[in-house]
Amino acid sequence: MGATVTVMMTGAAREFITPLSLQVASQNAVHTSLFQDPLAHIALPAQADVLVIAPATANTIAKLANGIADDILSTVFLAYQGPVVIAPSMNWKMYEHPVVQENLRKLLSLGVMQIGPDCGPLACGEEGKGRLAAVQDIVDAVIAALSPKDLKGQKIVVTAGPTREYMDPVRFISNRSSGKMGFSLAKIARNRGAEVALISGPTALRPPQGVVFRQAHTSDQMFRAVEEESEKGADALIMAAAVADFKPVRQSGVKLEKRGVSTIAVDNTVDIISSISSWKKRPFIIGFAAETGSNIEKAKAKMSGKNMDMIVFNDVTEKDAGFETDTNRVVILDKIGSTSTELMSKDEIACIILDRYMKIKT
Ligand SMILES: Cc1cc2nc3c(=O)[nH]c(=O)nc-3n(C[C@H](O)[C@H](O)[C@H](O)COP(=O)(O)O)c2cc1C
Numbered sequence: 001m002g003a004t005v006t007v008m009m010t011g012a013a014r015e016f017i018t019p020l021s022l023q024v025a026s027q028n029a030v031h032t033s034l035f036q037d038p039l040a041h042i043a044l045p046a047q048a049d050v051l052v053i054a055p056a057t058a059n060t061i062a063k064l065a066n067g068i069a070d071d072i073l074s075t076v077f078l079a080y081q082g083p084v085v086i087a088p089s090m091n092w093k094m095y096e097h098p099v100v101q102e103n104l105r106k107l108l109s110l111g112v113m114q115i116g117p118d119c120g121p122l123a124c125g126e127e128g129k130g131r132l133a134a135v136q137d138i139v140d141a142v143i144a145a146l147s148p149k150d151l152k153g154q155k156i157v158v159t160a161g162p163t164r165e166y167m168d169p170v171r172f173i174s175n176r177s178s179g180k181m182g183f184s185l186a187k188i189a190r191n192r193g194a195e196v197a198l199i200s201g202p203t204a205l206r207p208p209q210g211v212v213f214r215q216a217h218t219s220d221q222m223f224r225a226v227e228e229e230s231e232k233g234a235d236a237l238i239m240a241a242a243v244a245d246f247k248p249v250r251q252s253g254v255k256l257e258k259r260g261v262s263t264i265a266v267d268n269t270v271d272i273i274s275s276i277s278s279w280k281k282r283p284f285i286i287g288f289a290a291e292t293g294s295n296i297e298k299a300k301a302k303m304s305g306k307n308m309d310m311i312v313f314n315d316v317t318e319k320d321a322g323f324e325t326d327t328n329r330v331v332i333l334d335k336i337g338s339t340s341t342e343l344m345s346k347d348e349i350a351c352i353i354l355d356r357y358m359k360i361k362t
Contacts, residue, residue: 001139004028006044008073010060034072041072045080050145053077055089055132058100064112065103083145084112087138092128115141115209137209140187144210149193150358156194157229157283158186158238159272161201163219165247167264168256175242176323179203181288182240184346186211189354197229201241219243219269226272234283236357239273242290242323277307284357286310292317296331303333309360310334312353332356 005026009019019030031040045051053060053073060073064086069075077084086107094100095117108114116133133141160182164172179200186198187208196211199222207213214229216222222243230237246266277285287308289299292315299313313331320327320343329343332353341352 006031006048008032008044008076010057010071010073012057012059031072034070034075036072041075042079044076045082048080048082050082050142051077051080051084052087052138052142053084054087054138056086058088058090058094058097061086061088061100061103061107065106085115085138085141085145086112087115087133087141088117088130089132090117090130091122091124092126092130095128095130113141113145140191140208144191147188147191147193151189151354152193154189154194154235155197155233156186156189156236156238157197157199157226157234158182158189159199159201159216159222159226159241159243160186161203161205162242163201163222163244163269164217165219165244165269166251167248168252168254170255173244173246173248173264173266175244177201177203177242178324179205179241180324180326181328181346181349182238183208184350185238185240185353188347188350192354197232197234199225199229199241219247219272223270223272223275226276230276230279230283235361236286237276237283238286238353240288242288243272244269271306273306273308284309284361286312286353286357289313290316290323296333299331300333310353310356312349334360336360 006028007022007026008031014032019032023030034041063074064077067078069078088095104114115138117129118131118133119129120131121127122130161179162174162177164174166172182200183205186196190196190208190211197214198207198211199214199216201222202217214225216225222241226237245268247269249265249267273285273287276282285308287303287306289302289311291298294315296313299311303311311333313333314328316323318329326345327343328346328349329341330349331338331340334356341349
């Protein structure tokens with residue numbers, strides 16, 4: 001990602017791993033003592049954009065919460081005025097201890113951001129809540145800490161993934177949507193300070209922390225969830241889900257026999273966007289048009305036909321764009337015009353969509 005990283009190590013950390021390893025990994029000098037460079041505890045905080053304490057032990061958390069400054073890390077914490085991210089990691093009984101919980105509450109009330117711990121097997125052989133958060137989640141938390149909070153005060157509902165339209169308890173009509181675009185939108189909107197509800201069809205993705213996450217398997221379930229979340233005063237509804245267009249007319253309560261079916265009669269599913277866009281007091285609506293071929297006119301017609309405020313068009317036949325990929329190339333159409341993007345990550349596309357939303361809103 002290109003960040004310059006300066007590592008500080010406590011004495012206990014050096015029992016587990018050598019400064020040399022982290023010097024090589026960070027390609028930077030490692031600070032291990034308050035007295036090695038007498039001005040480091042003032043110079044380091046002045047240069048840093050973010051302070052990340054990962055793993056954060058119960059001992060260090062206690063020191064930070066109580067203003068103890070007896071090593072390079074705890075002293076730099078006191079001299080630092082920017083965003084701080086801590087990733088606690090310890091045995092689950094230690095984590096649950098009221099003293100640790102009180103210290104964490106105190107740090108959070110002072111604006112420190114906490115990521116994790118996760119549940120699962122612990123180094124001590126026990127199982128519980130205490131595992132260091134996944135590295136990607138820590139990186140995401142750091143990016144969130146560094147993001148400008150220009151969406152603060154905004155309530156945004158995002159849908160993601162496919163829906164499944166069942167013909168019997170085991171078979172369904174669905175599509176190739178992975179949910180990646182919607183999850184990126186939810187994560188970036190959260191990073192930028194929005195209150196986010198993410199409503200998702202079945203995907204293999206882990207929801208970002210700090211968003212309200214609801215699962216909706218069928219188009220009808222998704223419709224109900226979108227109505228409920230939008231009724232809570234949503235400012236924007238971003239329909240990145242690929243809601244199936246068809247559903248079987250009949251849904252059998254039991255598994256259909258192999259030879260019992262020769263045709264499947266289908267109905268159109270509920271049109272979620274048209275329903276919400278007909279509300280008197282409605283959120284700003286951003287839809288998606290995944291087409292085969294560069295059919296922009298069709299996307300324009302879809303935007304006006306469903307009374308959307310913005311539509312994000314992409315050609316799913318293009319290499320590395322559309323379904324299942326980590327990248328996309330889109331054309332955004334709205335009331336102020338249109339903009340086309342290069343092939344870029346779905347996180348970057350999400351930023352551009354949200355920038356454009358804010359430009360129109362303000
Ligand atoms: C093998 C071993 C593993 C430990 N693991 C943890 C841990 O995961 N989390 C924790 O809070 N303390 C753990 N401790 C205890 C800390 O090392 C101890 O509290 C130390 O004083 C922390 O110092 P620091 O906060 O300056 O790094 C462990 C101790 C040992 C001996």
